[in-house]
Amino acid sequence: MTEAYSFAYLDESTKRMIRRTLLKALAVPGYQVPFASREMPMPYGWGTGGVQVTAACLVPEDVLKVIDQGADDTTNAVSIRRFFQRTAGVAVTEHTTEASLIQTRHRIPEAPLKEGQILIYQVPIPEPLRFLEPRESETRKMHALEEYGLMHVKLYEDIARHGAIATSYGYPVKVEGRYVMDPSPIPKFDNPKLSGNPAIQLFGAGRESRIHALPPYTRVVNLDFEDHPFEPTKADAACDLCGATTSYLDEVIMDDAGGRMFCCSDTDFCATRRAAGHAGRLAPGGEAA
Amino acid sequence: MEDPLSGGFADAPVQAARAFRAALEAMARPGRMQRLAGATPPAPLSVAAGTLLLTLVDDTTPLYLAPGHQGAALRDWIAFHCAAPLCAPEEAVFALGRWEGLPLERFRLGTPEYPDRSVTLIVEPPALAPQNAQLSGPGIATVQAAQLPETAAFEANRARFPLGFDAFFCAGDQAFALPRSTRVEAL
Numbered sequence: 205m206t207e208a209y210s211f212a213y214l215d216e217s218t219k220r221m222i223r224r225t226l227l228k229a230l231a232v233p234g235y236q237v238p239f240a241s242r243e244m245p246m247p248y249g250w251g252t253g254g255v256q257v258t259a260a261c262l263v264p265e266d267v268l269k270v271i272d273q274g275a276d277d278t279t280n281a282v283s284i285r286r287f288f289q290r291t292a293g294v295a296v297t298e299h300t301t302e303a304s305l306i307q308t309r310h311r312i313p314e315a316p317l318k319e320g321q322i323l324i325y326q327v328p329i330p331e332p333l334r335f336l337e338p339r340e341s342e343t344r345k346m347h348a349l350e351e352y353g354l355m356h357v358k359l360y361e362d363i364a365r366h367g368a369i370a371t372s373y374g375y376p377v378k379v380e381g382r383y384v385m386d387p388s389p390i391p392k393f394d395n396p397k398l399s400g401n402p403a404i405q406l407f408g409a410g411r412e413s414r415i416h417a418l419p420p421y422t423r424v425v426n427l428d429f430e431d432h433p434f435e436p437t438k439a440d441a442a443c444d445l446c447g448a449t450t451s452y453l454d455e456v457i458m459d460d461a462g463g464r465m466f467c468c469s470d471t472d473f474c475a476t477r478r479a480a481g482h483a484g485r486l487a488p489g490g491e492a493a
Numbered sequence: 494m495e496d497p498l499s500g501g502f503a504d505a506p507v508q509a510a511r512a513f514r515a516a517l518e519a520m521a522r523p524g525r526m527q528r529l530a531g532a533t534p535p536a537p538l539s540v541a542a543g544t545l546l547l548t549l550v551d552d553t554t555p556l557y558l559a560p561g562h563q564g565a566a567l568r569d570w571i572a573f574h575c576a577a578p579l580c581a582p583e584e585a586v587f588a589l590g591r592w593e594g595l596p597l598e599r600f601r602l603g604t605p606e607y608p609d610r611s612v613t614l615i616v617e618p619p620a621l622a623p624q625n626a627q628l629s630g631p632g633i634a635t636v637q638a639a640q641l642p643e644t645a646a647f648e649a650n651r652a653r654f655p656l657g658f659d660a661f662f663c664a665g666d667q668a669f670a671l672p673r674s675t676r677v678e679a680l
């Protein structure tokens with residue numbers, strides 16, 4: 205039982221603990237399983253929950269992709285990718301289709317995921333009922349008793365006040381008709397991809413020490429109302445770089461004069477389209493209109 | 494082969510990582526067979542069950558051994574490689590044995606507030622074929638056929654959801670899982 209060196213940073217007993225937690229999370233989809241979260245060599249805001257789940261799941265054969273709000277090249281994404289290159293020796297990629305394991309903050313990739321892939325979310329606050337009830341002991345009871353009426357009241361108050369449900373990130377869902385779950389702060393545009401996904405989806409909250417999971421093909425339903433059905437909204441525009449009309453867009457301010465552009469939040473999706481010859485309004489050499 | 498010091502992982506961090514990945518896929522896709530290898534445990538333990546023990550079980554997870562899996566060679570091997578305290582069914586985090594030897598009514602099934610505090614069964618059926626059950630639910634696109642020792646216990650387990658036990662079924666170096674979320678029908 206020699207454990208002289210570690211693979212993927214964490215020691216073997218910590219990985220066993222996280223692995224047992226992950227199996228229970230898969231067995232009870234949408235339920236938040238407590239685990240003994242460890243200090244990681246990065247600040248909490250950098251997704252230590254996701255990093256611990258990734259460390260527990262990685263094998264040397266993995267091809268790892270890390271995205272932060274859809275982008276592979278932010279400081280956060282680059283640091284996490286380098287961390288696992290160094291501690292686990294895994295290959296890395298920016299291409300969604302080539303990755304076996306994807307760690308993400310706040311987005312689901314545009315390219316459809318497939319069997320054999322694992323999507324690991326960094327989660328800041330895993331408890332969807334937290335803003336209604338700050339006490340953990342009480343939210344636990346509410347989940348146990350399926351007491352989700354207050355959640356519906358809150359959403360309905362939004363409609364009364366704004367004419368629509370105002371929540372646009374981390375829109376709450378119900379998993380297999382049982383647990384109400386927070387999908388992490390993904391835009392609600394991404395919510396439909398949670399349901400029936402062929403990939404395994406794992407959610408790690410480091411500071412809050414919780415893991416939850418969606419097995420493949422799990423039924424995930426957005427909480428809504430008959431007269432105000434859920435709508436996966438995005439900016440009503442096309443990507444100015446690749447011309448895509450179906451992807452989630454970021455709005456970017458270009459100059460002091462208030463010039464702005466829209467571009468795909470998923471940088472790999474956008475680059476892949478441009479490489480295939482698609483061009484948007486502002487693409488170099490693209491059509492000018 | 495009766496040396497309890499042998500039969501563990503030669504390269505624990507990497508072999509445990511690969512074995513866990515197979516276990517994760519198994520629990521995520523109920524009824525679908527995965528290869529679980531790396532351990533060479535003493536009889537009557539299968540390679541897959543031994544590999545699961547090395548991957549998931551340690552001194553923090555009390556283990557129940559069913560009759561037929563209580564021999565000295567196996568106990569010594571578990572003591573050396575996992576250091577798991579052996580316990581009564583009521584305290585078990587993991588339980589190992591043949592289906593007939595597992596006292597289902599005595600295991601922990603979790604509580605309404607903590608349904609994760611429930612036993613995981615590692616079951617060694619004589620074979621994993623022919624198939625006698627049809628599975629559906631989370632992890633399964635449409636339906637999945639499986640060979641189960643019976644179906645009534647699993648229908649009752651699903652009816653208690655979110656409480657319940659979760660199980661791995663092992664034979665040779667093959668295993669599949671059956672979480673409590675799976676709906677089971679006799680074929």
Ligand SMILES: [Zn+2]
Pocket residue numbers: 443444445446447448467468473474475477
């Ligand atoms: Zn684009």
